[in-house]
Amino acid sequence: MKHFAKGLFAFAMTGVAIFAAPAVAEFKGLEIIAPGGPGSGQDQAARAMADALAKDRLASNVQVVNIPGGGGMIALSQFVTSKENNNHAVLTQGFGHVIFPISNKSPVSLADVKPLALLAGEYEVMVVPADSPLKSIDDVIARFKADPGKFIWGGGSAGSTENIFYALIAKQVGMDPKKVNFLPHANTGEIITSVLGKQVNVGGGGYQDFAPQIEAGKLRIIAVASPERLPGIDAPTLKEKGIDVVLANWRGVSVHKSLTDKQTAEVAAVFDQMVKSPRWQQIMKERGWLDLYKPSADYAVFLEGEQKKVREILVELGLAQ
Amino acid sequence: MDTFLALLHGFEVALQPLNLFWAAVGVTLGTAVGVLPGIGPSVAIALLLPITGGLDPTPAFIMFAGVYYGAQYGGSTASILLNTPGESGAMMTALDGHAMARKGRAAQALATAAIGSFVAGTIATIGLTLVAPLLVDLALLLGAPEYFGLIVLALAVITTILGNSLSLGFISLFLGLLIGCVGLDPQTGQARFSFGAMELLDGIDTVILAIGLFAVSEILFAASRARYHTEELYRLAGSLWMSAQDWSRSWRSWLRGTAIGFPLGALPAGGSELPTILSYTLERRLSPHKEEFGNGAIEGVAGPEAANNASAAGAIAPLLALGLPTSATAAMLLAGFQQFGIRPGPLLFETNASLVWGLIASLYISNVLLLVLNLPMVGLWVRLLTLPRPLLFGGIVAFASLGAYTLNYNTFDLALLFLFGLLGFVMRVVNAPVIPAILGLILGPLLEQHLRRSLAIGEGSPMILFERPISCTLILLAIVVVLSPLAVRIWSARADRRASTGAA
Numbered sequence: 152m153k154h155f156a157k158g159l160f161a162f163a164m165t166g167v168a169i170f171a172a173p174a175v176a177e178f179k180g181l182e183i184i185a186p187g188g189p190g191s192g193q194d195q196a197a198r199a200m201a202d203a204l205a206k207d208r209l210a211s212n213v214q215v216v217n218i219p220g221g222g223g224m225i226a227l228s229q230f231v232t233s234k235e236n237n238n239h240a241v242l243t244q245g246f247g248h249v250i251f252p253i254s255n256k257s258p259v260s261l262a263d264v265k266p267l268a269l270l271a272g273e274y275e276v277m278v279v280p281a282d283s284p285l286k287s288i289d290d291v292i293a294r295f296k297a298d299p300g301k302f303i304w305g306g307g308s309a310g311s312t313e314n315i316f317y318a319l320i321a322k323q324v325g326m327d328p329k330k331v332n333f334l335p336h337a338n339t340g341e342i343i344t345s346v347l348g349k350q351v352n353v354g355g356g357g358y359q360d361f362a363p364q365i366e367a368g369k370l371r372i373i374a375v376a377s378p379e380r381l382p383g384i385d386a387p388t389l390k391e392k393g394i395d396v397v398l399a400n401w402r403g404v405s406v407h408k409s410l411t412d413k414q415t416a417e418v419a420a421v422f423d424q425m426v427k428s429p430r431w432q433q434i435m436k437e438r439g440w441l442d443l444y445k446p447s448a449d450y451a452v453f454l455e456g457e458q459k460k461v462r463e464i465l466v467e468l469g470l471a472q
Numbered sequence: 473m474d475t476f477l478a479l480l481h482g483f484e485v486a487l488q489p490l491n492l493f494w495a496a497v498g499v500t501l502g503t504a505v506g507v508l509p510g511i512g513p514s515v516a517i518a519l520l521l522p523i524t525g526g527l528d529p530t531p532a533f534i535m536f537a538g539v540y541y542g543a544q545y546g547g548s549t550a551s552i553l554l555n556t557p558g559e560s561g562a563m564m565t566a567l568d569g570h571a572m573a574r575k576g577r578a579a580q581a582l583a584t585a586a587i588g589s590f591v592a593g594t595i596a597t598i599g600l601t602l603v604a605p606l607l608v609d610l611a612l613l614l615g616a617p618e619y620f621g622l623i624v625l626a627l628a629v630i631t632t633i634l635g636n637s638l639s640l641g642f643i644s645l646f647l648g649l650l651i652g653c654v655g656l657d658p659q660t661g662q663a664r665f666s667f668g669a670m671e672l673l674d675g676i677d678t679v680i681l682a683i684g685l686f687a688v689s690e691i692l693f694a695a696s697r698a699r700y701h702t703e704e705l706y707r708l709a710g711s712l713w714m715s716a717q718d719w720s721r722s723w724r725s726w727l728r729g730t731a732i733g734f735p736l737g738a739l740p741a742g743g744s745e746l747p748t749i750l751s752y753t754l755e756r757r758l759s760p761h762k763e764e765f766g767n768g769a770i771e772g773v774a775g776p777e778a779a780n781n782a783s784a785a786g787a788i789a790p791l792l793a794l795g796l797p798t799s800a801t802a803a804m805l806l807a808g809f810q811q812f813g814i815r816p817g818p819l820l821f822e823t824n825a826s827l828v829w830g831l832i833a834s835l836y837i838s839n840v841l842l843l844v845l846n847l848p849m850v851g852l853w854v855r856l857l858t859l860p861r862p863l864l865f866g867g868i869v870a871f872a873s874l875g876a877y878t879l880n881y882n883t884f885d886l887a888l889l890f891l892f893g894l895l896g897f898v899m900r901v902v903n904a905p906v907i908p909a910i911l912g913l914i915l916g917p918l919l920e921q922h923l924r925r926s927l928a929i930g931e932g933s934p935m936i937l938f939e940r941p942i943s944c945t946l947i948l949l950a951i952v953v954v955l956s957p958l959a960v961r962i963w964s965a966r967a968d969r970r971a972s973t974g975a976a
Contacts, residue, residue: 344790
């Protein structure tokens with residue numbers, strides 16, 4: 152274990168030396184704006200960043216600012232209007248912030264900020280109660296096709312990752328996504344309760360949310376929406392079962408559009424060092440987040456892909472034009 | 473027997489001097505944030521989370537437990553003295569608690585709240601030790617149709633029982649339900665009644681409506697009557713201690729409140745609101761002093777306060793075993809678990825036994841600490857009410873505004889607060905009860921969510937609500953509750969007519 156950490160540290164140091172020439176010195180003052188209240192997913196991600204940046208001395212005086220409300224759009228619009236030319240402020244975002252502006256025709260969207268880095272995330276998984284007759288994704292699809300109305304899929308809120316997840320699966324197996332009987336829930340605890348209490352046939356979410364119940368033998372995992380099988384998770388990917396759905400609940404950061412390329416590169420360098428820092432690696436491990444790091448340009452391309460994917464499926468669901 | 477040994481071990485953990493210190497820090501902090509409207513326990517824990525990163529999980533959670541319980545004590549203090557319920561669980565306490573304060577019996581109200589919380593907390597902690605797994609099963613047993621039935625029953629009961637006019641009560645309720653429709657549609661994620669304001673997308677916060685309807689409207693009302701009104705308010709009457717009669721009227725309410733709060737706390741049906749509302753209703757129904765309710769009945773404080781505290785303990789079981797937060801504060805504790813990489817689940821009781829039982833034991837210890845801390849403070853708190861009225865009222869308005877603003881750091885919420893203050897003023901003038909409106913706002917979105925979930929499960933057929941025995945029974949009960957006052961009125965009218973024709 153110690154060895155591993157040492158290796159990581161050495162790796163991080165190399166990373167600093169190779170990539171981060173302009174900002175080897177500590178970055179002075181950084182405001183991380185989380186579009187969500189204290190304790191929300193965005194807040195947790197923002198505080199994890201602040202923790203790693205401070206602990207590994209990559210930035211000083213790091214502050215997390217919570218701006219809850221409006222599906223994250225209040226934070227986004229405040230960021231756009233008040234942080235012009237401010238190269239000491241970043242905004243966190245997630246997959247949900249791709250979905251919301253499309254389904255709600257909001258005046259602002261992630262297109263109004265400059266993507267800085269994709270950081271971490273979790274692939275979606277599908278679970279059933281341990282004693283469910285559904286043993287595989289084939290069973291799930293067969294039951295769904297036989298009587299779509301009676302087959303209930305449980306997930307987060309309307310327009311959540313799971314909503315998109317199930318719609319994509321339905322489309323892949325040749326069913327109308329509108330046929331998915333989706334039951335929204337306020338939080339993961341409610342989803343687990345619904346699955347265990349057999350109020351729904353399948354549940355969806357991040358693996359870590361279900362891990363304790365799976366370990367206790369109360370839930371069974373059916374499939375993972377990752378590109379390849381994940382270490383430590385005993386389940387096939389949807390892809391290998393012929394259902395081409397890869398979907399992660401990810402977290403990333405952006406900066407204001409007005410920043411020059413040089414300014415952007417300076418902030419990007421800070422996060423580039425952070426993702427390799429021992430503290431960040433440790434946090435990701437503890438929380439079961441996967442390293443999905445993509446630097447600015449790649450993140451922008453990735454975002455476009457996500458936007459296209461979401462828009463298409465939301466149109467088919469009748470939730471967007 | 474094993475669980476008792478485990479609890480004993482928990483006490484061993486919680487009573488270590490350092491952990492005891494954190495518990496004391498927690499309850500003090502909790503009391504402070506509970507008194508401040510707007511900054512509820514959930515926000516306090518959220519703000520503490522990053523600071524506690526350096527601590528071990530056990531002392532951190534012992535402190536959180538202190539904040540949780542402390543805030544409930546503090547919440548009742550603010551409700552009783554200032555009529556500004558800082559969190560929705562303290563709303564029912566404000567009704568009669570503040571009425572008692574107006575009559576100069578603030579000290580007794582504070583005392584019955586503190587002792588009731590202590591009694592309820594003690595019993596509920598023991599209950600948690602004995603029946604935690606049963607509570608988890610209870611949460612799994614009920615589905616959307618059952619919750620729908622439960623909420624309909626609660627709305628029916630409270631609306632028929634409060635106020636003098638059934639129609640005004642229902643107008644108030646539907647107003648609340650309407651306000652509850654503002655925001656994102658839970659089934660489709662589309663905006664409703666938001667008029668393009670992003671601040672409205674997440675709906676309207678209950679605390680804003682409650683403080684607006686309670687505190688702001690009361691001050692407007694008092695100001696409008698100031699010229700004609702010379703009634704002495706808040707003058708302290710007699711002793712600060714609870715009389716023998718106060719004790720005898722309180723203890724049954726404490727027990728009943730505990731019995732309601734503990735199991736309901738384990739259900740994801742609105743946290744502490746439903747238990748406190750039901751307890752208040754029950755007390756009013758059973759009390760031989762019905763006429764005192766709304767004017768300072770001590771049972772109306774004792775019952776809901778006990779229910780509030782017991783529900784906090786009840787919420788722990790599903791939180792630990794299912795990761796199911798049944799209240800906003802439980803949700804923050806969950807975020808705390810995640811911060812420490814602890815994942816709630818059935819194995820948590822085994823893998824993190826000392827944390828779990830230390831947490832449960834510290835809930836109990838927090839209760840003891842709070843009682844010790846709060847009872848001597850009663851005399852100090854009630855002095856607040858001896859301030860000259862313009863100062864006191866001005867202070868309450870400032871306090872209420874602060875509370876509304878700190879919810880989201882948004883001036884939009886301030887405008888809403890005063891809008892609701894005006895609404896409450898009008899409601900007071902026409903003598904419409906305000907509680908049904910607040911209830912409508914709290915339970916409306918839950919009601920809708922469970923109704924629509926039920927319909928989704930039943931493939932669009934409402935029959936599902938009547939096919940399941942529990943939900944069917946609850947809905948039928950609700951119908952009986954609403955119709956019974958009407959039936960009684962018709963019968964008595966008929967009896968009168970018969971009597972008058974008989975006399976002629």
